Amino acid sequence: MVGADIVCNSTSNQYTTCTPRGRIVDELDATLLRLFSAEPRIGVLEASRRLGVARGTVQARLDKLSRAGVTAGWGPVLDPEALGYPVTAFLTLEIRQGSGHETIARHLSTIPEVLEAYTITGAGDMWCRVVARSNADLQRVIDAVLSDSGIVRSSTVIALDTQIRHRVLPLLDAAVARDHEPDASSPANRS
Template sequence: MMEDIVDDVDRKLISLFAAEPRVGVLEASRRLGVARGTVQARLDKLSSSGVITGWGPDLSPDALGFGVTAFLTLEISQSAGHERVADQLAGIPEVLEAYTITGAGDLWCRVVSRSNADLQRVIDTVLAIEGVQRASTVMALATQVPFRVLPLLEASTTTP
């Protein structure tokens, strides 16, 4: 449970690095009023436990020229296997994420493309994967709430 993994110092540390990713361990220790070794040990613990999953820069597909976002619900043949299809999806740069789902369809993918016409190429590439039988596509018109996880950190301080 997150309460067992993340305490108040960890929350402050994560919030600081989320707001200012380039702050550095020494400056973080100064701002939080804890020893540099404590900051480093906490960051190491949070990384090794999987709470912090990455340190790289967040990239904007739009700024890279991929301004169209769509969501594909894929139906796959039962003999194809989710992992085999997912391995092929991972080879398509425009596939940003893929999940096995319940309900209508078997896999859900978020994809990007350079244009609406280019989206057809991406869909055709996905449909060419052995085992993918059908794709249902929904295009995103505007981002209302971008992907975020930080609010969960704050929510973890309250008990239901």
């Protein structure tokens, strides 16, 4: 332990990890997450060999990241287009007063083509990402969404191309970099 606000652990000669108290991810965790993101089938033993740390350390870190909710899962990432759904659209839904977002969310969860839905601020009440087999099939999906009487109207935007796929690793890198910056609020950094 180094100071009251920073905890350091030596995991090997190569990695001494210092994490500000209350932070979840340190440099070893980030390196481990990058490795498993690049090669998800690598396995704990091979990861420990490549990183030069004990197998138990890798497993403990993975368990900690899972418990903390940093890793949301280890399953395969499916591509809707490869499954026969090449059209992606975004629906902004306006919900009838008193219908409730949870009721609408339950309805949307019964439609396989609805990939995600969020309660939002702004012009609408809820936003959905949907997929369809074709532009004509998109109308069927929209009709299924609108079949709930709690939805007043929808506006639709069709995605023409994907510029940046869903990603989180740059956010991980930014979080780790932020953790290495001096904390302006700490007494040692006040003038």
